[in-house]
Amino acid sequence: MAVGVSALTGGVAEAQTSIKVGVAQSSIGTLPLLTAEQNGYFADEQIEVETFQFRGGAPAVQALASGSIDICVCAGDHAVRLRSRGLPAKIIAGLTERHGxxxxxxxxxxxxxxxxxxxxxxxxxxxxxxxxxxxxxxxxxxxxxxxxxxxxxxxxxxxxxxxxxxxxxxxxxxxxxxxxxxxxxxxxxxxxxxxxxWGYTALDLIARERFLNSNGDHARAFLRAVIRAQDLLHVDAVALENALTEMYPTFDAALIEQLVVDVPESLARGGEVSQDGYNRMIMVLGAVEPELSEIPYGDVVTRAYLPVP
Structure with missing residues (x-):
């Protein structure tokens, strides 16, 4: 169950589509979602996004598996576990490309x-x-x-x-x-x-295949907004500072300034999930649960919903 709920968009028309997103933890990986809201990118795509905050990845993934949320902002290894347990899920976009x-x-x-x-x-x-x-x-x-x-x-x-x-x-x-x-x-x-x-498939957007098969256009619209914001954060220090300041209002100016320097190297680009990062994740998972070490990249990661360059 979510411990808190916040709407990322406001003032949306009734005709817009609502997507429920579960967040394992608000962190730098979720900055593109905040930036998309700040800049009206979700509204541009005519979608409304509700976020549900969880205490870590495991409860967020439980909500995804039950259908309580549509998309999970979670570590990529959860998609591997879901697939191994007969609940096919896909990483539809990478949010970070380093372990956090x-x-x-x-x-x-x-x-x-x-x-x-x-x-x-x-x-x-x-x-x-x-x-x-x-x-x-x-x-x-x-x-x-x-x-x-x-x-x-x-x-x-x-x-x-x-x-x-x-x-x-x-x-x-x-x-x-x-x-x-x-x-x-x-x-x-x-x-x-x-x-x-570590280069790592760390924080990603994960959805069940059942949701994607029924809501492919909505998933693509959501990702267009998120990736547009992700790309902006790589090139616009002011946009990054604005997002960090809103997400962390208690941080002083010196800490925000340091994060503006540190954060971009960890953010994924264009929502891509690297093969090397996936391999590292599988190596870690395989050491803990050997049966997971044989699940290939293509079974878990899809580029089908990413914006076409």
Missing amino acids: YAMLALGTSEVSGLGDLLGKRLGITSPGSLTDNSARYVLSDLGIDPDRDLTFASIGVGIPMKAALDTGAIDVGLFTTPDVQAVMAGGDYKIIHDFRT
């Missing part, structure tokens, strides 16, 4: 690397999420058993994660951009492991 998370600890913590997590509590967003899979992958690669050698705590995102870290409920937490920058700028914290250097 880093592990943070208090500056005073005795934890300084992954090897120090033995017996500790690690905060993830939710079970089966990008944070869960990625942590299990790197820990297993070091010979650390994620289920035996430490405790995974499902915390959610952003403010709850920081509160859990500050109060000692967890020893290390996973934060995404821009929360990484905000937390690091606001106190004594350190990065334990940074996944953000």
Whole structure:
């Protein structure tokens, strides 16, 4: 169930089409949706978009699988899992092309690397999420058993994660951009492991094939607006600053300025999902769930709904 609902468009005509979008976490990957609203791109396509905020990818994907939402802003690995479980879903566009998370600890913590997590509590967003899979992958690669050698705590995102870290409920937490920058700028914290250097099929737009087969034109209209906004954010620093300021009203000017520099390198271009990023995702998934390692790119990713250049 969504923990919050907000309409991204306003003042739309009755003839317009409504699309329900579930968001695993508001982050830099969702900036194109906000920019599309700010600039009237959804209205240009005669669609209305409702967004439903969730605490991580797993509950958002549950809503997608049940048909409660039409499109999910989620990690791409959820599309792989849905397909493997008999619920065909497709990644219809990429929002980011880099992994978005880093592990943070208090500056005073005795934890300084992954090897120090033995017996500790690690905060993830939710079970089966990008944070869960990625942590299990790197820990297993070091010979650390994620289920035996430490405790995974499902915390959610952003403010709850920081509160859990500050109060000692967890020893290390996973934060995404821009929360990484905000937390690091606001106190004594350190990065334990940074996944953000990975090219990765991280945050994407995912839809069930059943929805796409019945609403292909609506999906194309939605993507035209989103990709138009995504392309704008790569070339217009003012548009990016406006979107960041609205999404993060408590951030000071210096932090917004830093994000204007940092964000574009993580945003996908033209909604494309790279083969290399997909391969990295499958490698991580295969280490956690070996049966997922054999699902090819073409079974999960489609370009059929992207705007024609």
